[in-house]
Amino acid sequence: PNELENILTGFLVFSVVWSIGAAIDEEGRPKFNDLIMDMISMVDVKQKYNLDPEVEFKPQKIQVKLVDKMKLYEQVFDVKKNIWMNWMKLIPPYAPQRTQAFHELIIPTIDSVRINYLMSLLTKRMKYPLFVGPTGTGKTISIMAEIKNSFNNEEYTYIALCFSSKTSANQTQRIIDEKMQKKRKGVYCPKGGKRGVIFVDDLNMPQKEKYGAQPPIELLRQWMDHKGWYELEGEKSFRVIENVSFSAAMGPPSGGRAPITARYMRHFNIIYVEPYDQGSLNLIFSNIINWFFIRFQNPSFPKSMMGAGDLMVGATVEIYQQVSKELRPTPSKSHYTYNLRDVSKVFQGLSNASPKGIRDEDEFIKLWAHECLRVFSDRLINTQDKDIFKDILKKIISKRFKKTWEKVVTVEPLLFGSFVPMIYPEGDTTKKPIRNLYCEMNDKDKLKEITNDFLIDYNQMHPTAMNIVLFMDALEHIAKVVRVIQMPFGHMLLVGVGGSGRKSLTTLATYIAGYDSFSIELSGKYCLEDWHIDMRNLMTKAGIDCKQTVFLISDTQIANEAFLEDL
Secondary structure, three states, X not given: XXXXXXXXXXXXXXXXXXXXXXXXXXXXXXXXXXXXXHHHOOOOHHHHOOOOXXXXXXXXXXXXXXXXXXXXXXXXXXXXXXXXXXXXXXXXXXXXXXXXXXXXXXXXXXXXHHHHHHHHHHHOOOOEEEEEOOOOOOHHHHHHHHHHHHOOOOOXXXXXXXXXXXXXXXXXXXXXHHOEEEEEOXXXXXXXXXXXXXXXXXXXXXXXXOOOOOHXXXXXXXXXXXXXXXXXXXXXXXXXXXOEEEEEEEOOOEOOEOOOOHHHHOOEEEEEOOOOOHHHXXXXXXXXXXXXXXXXXXXXXXXXXXXXXXHHHHHHHHHHHHHHHHOOOOHHHOOOOOOHXXXXXXXXXXXXXXXXXXXXXXXXXXXXXXXXXXXXXOOOOOHHHHHHHHXXXXXXXXXXXXXXXHHHOOOOOOOEEOOOOOOOHHHOOOOOOOOOOOEEOOOHHHHHHHHHHHHHHHHHHOOOOOOOOOOHHHHHHHHHHHHHHOOOOOOOOOOOOOOOOXXXXXXXHHHHHOOEEEOOOOOOOOOHHHXXXXXXXXXXXXXXXXXXXXXXXXXXXXXXXHHHHHO
């Protein structure tokens, strides 16, 4: 009886936390935690919290053996062992593999473990979880990892959708209907007779129509209420869809994200995903730094650099926090928005380095400063904002690494790249420099000379010659573009006034990086169908012919907003 009582009370407390308390944000969770802890401890919460006097409440002690000094949101009840424990004990310790690429690193945190556990728990019982949280909290990547791990097998299959402002109800219905097979007249189910999990990302992105509804959401609500929808073609008969379960993720309503109807929300278990705390950030980026060092064995990085690597985790997070605080978005600077993806991009930039290119601690700090400049400073639109960022960077280098900017950075502008060989084997300048080595490009004359050679080669090989004057600002922009092009999943939005060289410099940078260039030719009759033909040709070239390709599109070529939605 005591064991059964412990199991039931454990279930009760866990259920209260992850039903009533699941939708509470990071500011309200400590208060809710204190309330539940007081109720468990037989405190008269009616009097302590000045609750409604009409509510009948009699303090009663509940026997729950919680983990000491740990909040309710940080622990899970294991029914098999009849104990409460830290969420992280549900999984084995994470160890990054040397052979993994940067984009393959998915470091589990308490937040991702919670998402995976609750997603699996609810979905397998045909309940519908909706994860809500700010951008950059790992909602999509955690949910997709759990779906691929637990719902892509002989019993389950899945469909992943991503809504945008232009997503239509018909488009949504066709995607889902294509994955279904006929079970009997008027009844359909996932192919292979499996149970289906439909994941909808960015659920609240569709634009509202004239009367305030969001058609794709109304379509999904029709399934929630009536388990089906009407066919788009033929007799327009009602199509029942069985054996499917929905899960979704979205950001809080703001900007382009609209609030969704309560008639649809009522079907979901709403779970708030709070931003990463300092402990989670340290865990994620410490693992990335460890992976960075273990990738290279012979030669390996000097041990002195490993201490600097640990300091970089705290330094990068501090820069992100300072920039978010001091360089806020305004109507003229609407792109001054930062999230944890930016912190991740700094470490992705670091991962380009190797022991041959980064030989001591000062060069490592210099590389880190360069990646911070590229990620945070390159989007700033005036000298004043860039000076503010540079002051932040200088102070953090002095505070965290006990070095001065002037001692670390001897040549400005600070540029790194792999297309200009700068380092010689064993420092012997009589030998040929090492090619394709990501290192500081501190010899600006050599940078200009080699870039000019690339320009001459390009003009000889292409019918349309480019007459570019390679002054320092142009060289700097070329180096920035080449850096992003050579990164996996590297995309750039180049912002500037007309005639500033965005297209020509990107074309040259594409040639330097060894990529083919692809762009559309706009005519008066160019329509959405022509766009889709061009996109098929691009995907065939890059995906089937395996030719590394840069797709270059300018704002004047966006004849239809649907172009951007496809991108």
